[in-house]
Structures are given as structure tokens and as C-alpha cells.
Amino acid sequence: MFDDDPGGQAEILRRRAMPSLFEALETQSEGTVAIDRNGRIVWINAKYAKMLGISDPASAIGREVEAVIPNSQLRQVVKSGRPILLDVMSFGPQRLVVSRFPLTDDDGTVIGAVGYVFYDSLHRLKPLLGELARLEAELEAAKRHLNERRQPRHTLQSYVGDSPICLDVKRRARLAARHDSPILLLGETGTGKELIAQAIHGLSARSAKPFVGVNVAAIPDTLLEAEFFGTVPGAYTGVDRRGREGRFKTADGGTLFLDEIGDMPLALQAKLLRALQEQEIEPLGSDRPVKVDVRVIAATNVDLEQRIRDGRFRADLYYRLNVLCIRLPSLTEMGHGLEAIAEAILQEIALRTGMPSRVLTPEAVAALGRHSWPGNVRELRNVLERVCMLTDNRNLTVADLAEALPVDGSAEAPVPPPSSSAAAPLAVPPEAPLPSYDDAFAAFERALLQRALEDSGQRAAEAAKRLGISRAAFYKKLARAGLRAKG
Numbered sequence: 001m002f003d004d005d006p007g008g009q010a011e012i013l014r015r016r017a018m019p020s021l022f023e024a025l026e027t028q029s030e031g032t033v034a035i036d037r038n039g040r041i042v043w044i045n046a047k048y049a050k051m052l053g054i055s056d057p058a059s060a061i062g063r064e065v066e067a068v069i070p071n072s073q074l075r076q077v078v079k080s081g082r083p084i085l086l087d088v089m090s091f092g093p094q095r096l097v098v099s100r101f102p103l104t105d106d107d108g109t110v111i112g113a114v115g116y117v118f119y120d121s122l123h124r125l126k127p128l129l130g131e132l133a134r135l136e137a138e139l140e141a142a143k144r145h146l147n148e149r150r151q152p153r154h155t156l157q158s159y160v161g162d163s164p165i166c167l168d169v170k171r172r173a174r175l176a177a178r179h180d181s182p183i184l185l186l187g188e189t190g191t192g193k194e195l196i197a198q199a200i201h202g203l204s205a206r207s208a209k210p211f212v213g214v215n216v217a218a219i220p221d222t223l224l225e226a227e228f229f230g231t232v233p234g235a236y237t238g239v240d241r242r243g244r245e246g247r248f249k250t251a252d253g254g255t256l257f258l259d260e261i262g263d264m265p266l267a268l269q270a271k272l273l274r275a276l277q278e279q280e281i282e283p284l285g286s287d288r289p290v291k292v293d294v295r296v297i298a299a300t301n302v303d304l305e306q307r308i309r310d311g312r313f314r315a316d317l318y319y320r321l322n323v324l325c326i327r328l329p330s331l332t333e334m335g336h337g338l339e340a341i342a343e344a345i346l347q348e349i350a351l352r353t354g355m356p357s358r359v360l361t362p363e364a365v366a367a368l369g370r371h372s373w374p375g376n377v378r379e380l381r382n383v384l385e386r387v388c389m390l391t392d393n394r395n396l397t398v399a400d401l402a403e404a405l406p407v408d409g410s411a412e413a414p415v416p417p418p419s420s421s422a423a424a425p426l427a428v429p430p431e432a433p434l435p436s437y438d439d440a441f442a443a444f445e446r447a448l449l450q451r452a453l454e455d456s457g458q459r460a461a462e463a464a465k466r467l468g469i470s471r472a473a474f475y476k477k478l479a480r481a482g483l484r485a486k487g
């Protein structure tokens, strides 16, 4: 050992270390078990046997270790010859901290393994175990939440409106649910395209499988391919290095809803067409196609045929998607549908908030009918929610609406300009020089977007909802104004 260690103290210490360590661990631990090279228990102390509910430790001798300790990893230690210094093992509702060591003979051959269980005595590990339990609970909750979100919220009954044009939408949706070909939903923002997509999925043979929605316009072009088709492990560095499941794979067996399909970059359109034709995808970084079974429902509020003429949308993809097309009417096209939708929304607000239910006076219905509703049903819902917050009146009058209804020039109703302070900071102060129209408009839009984000806790989806525009439109306006949502 050492040159100045004539008595061989170091060697004596080393020899003593093993048995002392064994004894110390045995006394400190809550249980000790040893197995032979075949995974059979050769020794178990009384404390461990008691914890396992075995009254006589001798009865465990000779049994397969997993038959006595279901999650034991001792056999792996024998196989690998390597210790597991610290691990957490579940035993019923309990979590045990365990250490496992291989046992070797004089030649270094592994002849068995010994395991120690610690729990109460390791106070220092308690916060760690607590943290682990918390993270596991969070993961479970997140998984549950994700699964719930993948189940559609809307059925065909959620689509309100009994005018002929609305009934035709429902008829076509029922028809679409019976087939498995792609569907194209056309309509302005807020006309219920996603609602109908969910309803079709719910009525189809795929209803027990996931409904996965992707807003093409909300994802930067550079990330779209990975988002759609996934990546294989190692294809990327950073967070994606382990590989990622794309939305196609997530929707396997179910329905993939592609919102704002008109905004898809041309290169990706080619890959989407291939995925639709072959029912297989190629994750990024892989050269092996993966089979998927997905029904695609695409939606857009842009004129796709015009985009084809402009060279921005592939004609072949358009024809592939346009097997069955459903056009969703705007709120103004719905005719009497507007009144029915407003009533249904008011009922739903009352149910959700516990507030008393409200009724619109005939004059208020007429005033709603005169508004142009660029945000369609989404905008109508926002207006009605605002009215319900601003007044306690059971009968909603034109005056009640006036506070919540945006002025859009088309409304002839006696709607006074908003008196709330919301508009004031956005106006040009009289002492300031007159800006150009474009500058003033850009400043107004920027302030409006910022305000919407602030009011919505920086959540872009909520901000878009409050403004009565689609998320995609909101993101585009944000980008144009050089702003970003933090949430």
C-alpha cells in the first residue's frame, strides 16, 4: 500500500470497511435482502419481512425475489454486475428509497446481490420524494387534461340555427360523418368551422379516437413540418433531440383538423398531399415512411381558387381536400338564425356563470340584425358576454347593447359611441400634430392589440376571442405591429 505503512494499516482498514459498511447499512436501513446468482432470496432480515407482511422471514428463503418484492431490480444488478446506488421503488402506496450492490467472490465473479431499503430514516430525501410525487401527480393531471382536450367539445346540437341554410349545413355534416374522405369547410372567421369539424368527428366511426386541431397560420413556417410530421430522435439538438411525435401521429385513428389551410406554405402542401394519398408520413430526419390512419378536415376563410390562380395554393391538393365541401354561412346570411343563436348564447352564459337568464327585447334583436358582424358568431358571443357583465337587467334593451356593441358604420341602431375610458387613450390628443392616416391607424391597432393582450393575461387565443377575430388573424396583426404574445 503506502511506503510508510509498515504495519499494513491501510489494508486492515480496507478489510474492515466492507463488514462495517454492511453492518451500518443493515442497522440503518429499514430492510435488507440478498439473492443468489439465480435471483432467489438467500437472506432477508426480519424488518424487511415484516414490512412485506411476511411473519416468518425463513419462509421467503429460496423464492424468486420478484415473487416476494414485485418491483425488485436485484436480478438486473446480478446480470449487469453494476450497483444501483440510489433508486426509488414503489411498494403499494409507499415509495421506498433503495440501494443495490452486486456481491462477488474472490475472483470478482458476481454471485448475487444485496439490497437495502431506506425510507423514514432518510429525512434529507423526503423533499426529493415529495417533489417526485408532486411532479408525477402533475404529469397525470396534464395527461388527463390533454385527453379531455382531444375529445371534441361540440356536437351537432351545438350548431344553433334553424333557417334553411343552417339546416343544410347540418345535413351535409351528417353526410360527411358517414364517409371517410377529406372535407373542406369554407366560411368567414367565427362561423363555426371548428365546431362543425368537431361535430363531424363526434358522429363518425372515429369518435373514440383523438380529434387534433392545428391552426396552420399560428405556427411559424419553419416549424410547421416538424409540427405536422414529427422528428426522429437525434434529428435536432436542444429540446427536440429526443424526437417529437407530429400531429398526424397524435391524430392516428382519429381526425386532424387543419384550420387556415390557405396559409400553408407550398412546400408543405406537397407533403400534405402525399400524406393524404399514401396515408403515410415521413418524420423529419428519417427516410422510413410511417403508416398513419387519419381523416383530414381542412378549413379556410380565404378564397382558395383565387390562391390557386395566384400560384399560392396547389390545385391538386385543393381537389384532394374538396371531396366534400361545406360552406358555413356568415351571421348575416343566417337570417332568423341570428335571434336563435343569440338566445342560445344567452342561455349558455346563464348556465355557465350562474347569472339569471336574459331575454332580448324585439328592438334589441333588430339592432343586432343591423350590425355587420365581421367576427360572426364569435363576435356576437363576445358582445353578449360583455352586455351580461355590464348590466343586471333581465330584459336586454337597445340601450344595454349600445355599451357593448362596436360601432361599425353599418349599424343604424341608435348606438352611441362607447363612453368607456377604453377608447380615450387611443384618440389623438388635440394639442398633438395631426398624424397621417396610416400612422394613426397603425398606432391605434398596436395599442388595441396590446390592450387586448393585457386584458387577457397575455393569452393570445383569449385576446383574439375578445376582439372577435380569429387567432390566426390576431397573430398576423401582432407580427405586423412588431408585437409578441408572452403567454
Ligand SMILES: Nc1ncnc2c1ncn2[C@@H]1O[C@H](COP(=O)(O)OP(=O)(O)OP(=O)(O)O)[C@@H](O)[C@H]1O
Pocket (backbone or CB within 6 Å): 158, 159, 160, 161, 187, 188, 189, 190, 191, 192, 193, 194, 195, 196, 259, 301, 341, 377, 378, 381, 469, 470, 471
Ligand atoms: N351556428 C353556431 N351556433 C352556435 N355557436 C356557434 C355557431 N357558429 C359559431 N359558433 C361559436 O362561435 C365561436 C367560433 O366558432 P369556431 O371557432 O368554430 O369558428 P371558426 O369558423 O372555426 O373560426 P376561425 O376561422 O376564426 O377559426 C365558438 O364559440 C362557436 O361555438
